[in-house]
Amino acid sequence: MKRLSKKKIILLSILTVIILLFFFLSTIVKNYLVNHSEELIGRKLEIAELHFNYAEVSVRVNGLCLYESNDADQFVSFNELYVNISPWKLISGEYSVSQIYLDGLNVSIIQDSVGFNFDDLLVSEEEIPDTVQANQESKTTKFSIYDIEIKNGYIAYFDKQKDNLLDLKNINLDLPLIAWDNQKSEMGVDFSIGGEGNVGINANVDHATERYMIDLKVTDINIKPFMAYVKDYIKISSMEGKMNTSLKINGSMIDFMDVFVKGSTSLQDFSLNDLEGKRFLAAKSTNVNLDSLNIGTSHYEIGKIVMEEPEIYATLFKENTNFERIFEPVMIVDTAELAKVEQDSLKQDQALFYAIDSVIVKGGLLQFSDKTLNRDFVYDIKDIALNLGRLTETSDNVPLSYLMNLNGGGKLKGSLNFNLQEVHDFNLRARLTGLELMSFSPYTEFYIARPITQGTFNYHCSIDMKPDHMDNQNNIKISEFDFGKKTKDPNTIKAPVRLALYLLKDQNDIIQFDLPVSGNPNEPDFKLGRIIWKTLMNFLVKTAAKPFGILGSITGTNPEDIETIQLNYTSVSLDDKEKSTLKDISEILQKKNELVFSFTQETDTKQERNYLILEDCVNDYFKSRSEEMPNLKSKKLENWANQSSEFRNYLVKDSTEVSKSLVELCFEKIGNVKANQMLDSLIKERNKEITSYLLDSLQVPQDNFIVKTADLRNLSDQQKKPKFRVEVSIK
Secondary structure: OOOOOHHHHHHHHHHHHHHHHHHHHHHHHHHHHHHOHHHHOOOOEEEEEEEEEOOOOEEEEEEEEEEOOOOOOEEEEEEEEEEEEOHHHHHHOEEEEEEEEEEOOEEEEEEOOOOEOOHHHOOOHHHOOHHHHHHHHHOOOEEEEEEEEEEEEEEEEEEOOOOEEEEEEEEEEEEEEEEOOOOEEEEEEEEEEOOOEEEEEEEEEEOOOOEEEEEEEEEEEEOHHHHHHHOOOOOOOEEEEEEEEEEEEEEEOOOOOOEEEEEEEEEEEEEEEOOOOOEEEEEEEEEEEEEEEEOOOOEEEEEEEEEEEEEEEEEEOOOOEHHHHHOHHHHOOOHHHHHHHHHHHHHHHOOOEEEEEEEEEEEEEEEEEEOOOOOOEEEEEEEEEEEEOOEEOOOOOEEEEEEEEEOOOOEEEEEEEEOOOOOOOEEEEEEEEEEEHHHHHHHHHHHHOOOEEEEEEEEEEEEEEEOOEEEEEEEEEEEEEEEOOOOOOOOOOOOOOHHHHHHHOOOOOEEEEEOOEEEOOOOOOOOHHHHHHHHHHHHHOOOOOOOOHHHHHHHOOOHHHHHEEEOOOOOOOOOHHHHHHHHHHHHHHHHOOOEEEEEEEEOOHHHHHHHHHHHHHHHHHHHHOOOOOOOOOHHHHHHHHHHOHHHHHHHOOOHHHOOOOHHHHHHHHHOHHHHHHHHHHHHHHHHHHHHHHHHHHOOOOHHHEEEEEOOHHHOOHHHOOOEEEEEEEEO
């Protein structure tokens, strides 16, 4: 057997050592990095697997986790990282990577008042040697990175100061090439925000023209996580909504103001609540088409804006409004700073161009509350429909049409054409029909110490305004208007009303007049609104007489007996007196068949509900004793209940309830839900009872009467009795 020479043995040994070194190099490097990570970067590091592929000149890392400085929480982790290097390009002085693949990246970013949780990993400029900085500035680094791909990434950003978490899920990035000399770059990235939201970005950069193009698509992004930052500007307790956006952005890499934007954006199921948890702004959907926005040239063209079911809740307090309270942070501005902003805005506005193709509002709601009166006034304007025509900063004829339903069944519709160049150049047409005046009792009680108990208001208005002349025509018709008795309110206006009402009303109890107004808008004392309102108030405050005098004479009936059909608390069926009143009304209709009688139910909902729950409890009490309940109603039943110790003992469960009133005990037994159900059922049954008697027993035609329920929220104290208020109108 031929023996190897000493020289060959040495060479073979060296080769074996090199092979073994390369074979175990990945394990050696992995163990070194893991065991010395705190010395190298100051953080604990874990690596499940690390492999070098010498044939492909690549490295693969699996199961890497870099911990926070506390060595317990994860900062960065990923499932797999694959990097394929192209070493042959080093010959020409270019650093090249042919592929980077990263799967399952998980990053946790935390920010507090001091900084970020990765600040300790960054190297400050002071720590970089001057020679390194000089070399970086003097020599251009040649590099190229191909096929960058990130899959299933997750980034969580937690702002400790705001106590707010924003997480990006399912992050996917596709970047074909990054190079020092490539003329064009492309990138695609998409990720999820929250449970349903998704963001997709496709970007192209043209290095030759130094411009970029971005295609941005945002779907179902929940805006709630951004509330923490909005609260710096408005005082809110909650913010809800989902945003969808599709934009194409074309901009310059040199001039950041040279940006052109086109696309559309929408916000669905939007709502804002104030600090008390009350809603003040909402909309089912808001869609905006952006035809073209050019930031650099201040040229903004917006297409159609459509708002569906927007809601505004406005409240007037004695000191301010709810909107002033909510937007207080942005309304507090230094006077000098505001003057500077106005000056800058004036300079910018000289070249500003904007255009809005149209604004459409569907199914809007405005609820207005006035808390400056002796009692709160609440009013709903529903089904608001607006259609605003093309609007630009130079428009001299902008058309607006509107339609809305008012609280209690009234309707307002009309049109407006206005000139943005001249505030005194417009024409207005408005038609208000069927406005129930009873809802405005809080105002009349405050000003003249009398509630409005009934009345319908119709108003036709036309205004033709020019800078030097105004022509205004007003046609006002008030049907069945009546004031109640004087209240204890400290009224502001004192005027005799009964005689004036008698002179104003015609035989049909209608007040109707035309009010033409003309003048010169340039006169300093010209106030159109004040003229119209003062004239109208003169009619309203004088109206006080009863409207049933003529009708009562037809049947020889006391007019007051026809005005009201009194009811008993908790009773549904009509008694003889109530039926007699309805018979008198049917006789009037036989002679005046053009009339329409309205029967509006009113009651004290609190007292009615108390009697209902008391009846229910008494009924249960006698059932438990297998006895028949006595035929007692309202006050008599209340007296019996107060005198019956056995009944009270039946309601009291333990010693803590001994001091409670019967109403409190009954309410605890019945519950709020059932109590409201019984009240609603009673009101509906009364309406059915009177309808049935008029139709079936008296044969009154359906088109001669209306049965309805009053706006129970705004009833005055003197109206809070169980009754049907009777009004008369003409077909």
